[in-house]
Amino acid sequence: MTTNDSSDDNSTTLPRRQLGQYLKENRLGAGLKLEEVAPLMQWSASKLSRIEAGKSPNVRVVDVEALCRIYDIEDAEVVAGLIGLAKQSAGKSWWQAYDDIISGNFDLYVGMESSAKHIQIFRPDMPSGLFQTAGYAHGVDRVYFPSITEEELARRIELKTKRQALITRKTNPVTIELIIQEGALRTVVGGPDVMRDELLHLANMPINVTVRVLPFEVGFPAGLPTGPFTILDFGQDAKGRDVSPTVVYIESYAGDMYLERAKDVGRYRQAYSVIQQSSLDVASSKRLLRQVAKEFRA
Template sequence: MSDDIETTLPRRQLGQYLREARQAANMTLEQVAPMMQWSTSKLQRVEKGQSPKVRELDVEALCRIYDVDDDLTSALKGLAQQATVKSWWHAFDDLIEGNFNLYVGLESNAHRLALYRPDVVPGILQTPEYARVLDRAYFPDEPTEDLERRAQLRLKRQALIHRKTQPASAEFILNEATLRYVVGGPEVMAVQLHHLANMPQNVAVRIQPFSAGFPLGIAPGPFVILDFGIDAKGREAAPTVVYVESYAGDMYLERPKDVGRYRQAYNTIQQSTLDVPTSKSLLRRVAREYESDR
């Protein structure tokens, strides 16, 4: 993919969600295409993210066929609008409903994750109570039932790395500060750190100690590199995406030079981390410290 090519991410994600909606409605391509006055191949291209333009009216029509709720319909129309924009990064918050999490859709299809987080335990590794404490602070006005749904979403996301069949490969680099910032009190922290120390073999948790300083010369914010595996022809199933999280809005990077820069940054940070066994030992030691404080 050349540096100036338009992003394929919005339309790939739009196609994925439309395909999932069709399957949830127990409908085939052959059933739906005539209802749209399309060929089966056209509908298939839309679902594969290969159609250069999908009209919002068409998305709305498909959502009616699949009996998709209004919130998701609005989000998918936002993706259709975003898919026509030629740019190398996207902050989707202005076009897509806040309760529609584009990142979760990407993550659920990833074959490999490489994540750097300098402050808190990432959502996919959080215990339920750790997640609830953070959500209560971040969404103070939300009712309890909505906060509980957020915690349950995190638990569902963890199936990606815990499932028995072809779990994703993942490596997480956490700064030692993550172990020391207290979320919910000593008991919550002890359970969370033991959870991190007991990850399955396909998941590597590495701790960057305070003594590592700043190997990049700056303190980078959190980011995730998502790879989507190889197809039957030995090609990338989808271009690698770097997700960069910020308080003001999130970015999704696809340009090869941007992906390469983040890979280099990740590799540099990794060289400053403790190895996995030593990281596990540190996690358990700090967990015991919290247990003694209860």
């Protein structure tokens, strides 16, 4: 068993998600149900489920050791690896400083985003937070959170800006593919100047980012509108195994969903592929972005 050696581990959710995955695999391998293990730990089944899903930020070493005994894990290297992941997962993540403004379970998404090696995003409505300029983010959040103070609004924009560091960092920047529908280029947020700056920002992304525009004339390539979704891949270890399951994140007005079942992930991969094939190529997309940006000139 190997653990992730990335220097960024203490600022991601990857260690605790790996830990949860390994613990679940060993529980199932031992033929045990959540309801059977939880009482042995004096936990609720929901607490154990959260640990296995990587949603529990603090898993004690003594608890990992106890679970190893319950699951009859006798391999010293495996036990040491699980304990190592537990210690890594206890590190404080940078986004925890923004707990007061992160709603719902979006902190889980930010952690996954920080851990990802490759991200594919489809946004038919607007650029995702990873691609919003400060002006565009202000225009969106001022309307969506009408009752917050200017200080809270500034912190929300700061959070988006910090998230964007994974695109521009010098060491292992994440590779991202963004597909945005043409209508989003013409939906005004914050006024003409803000729109012009945002579109030029999209047109001038670094080499590790590709931006494509889905034009009006292709309709709905997947057959039905999919809504916005993000596919997050976390890379492979030295043995070529996925270090963590691929996750599809679906954001909606009513709340967020996280899909990990192979069937669901495959369906969204297929949808993304179809949408990508119907989109303009990167060069044509950049030309369109710059053309529409000019239309916003006063």
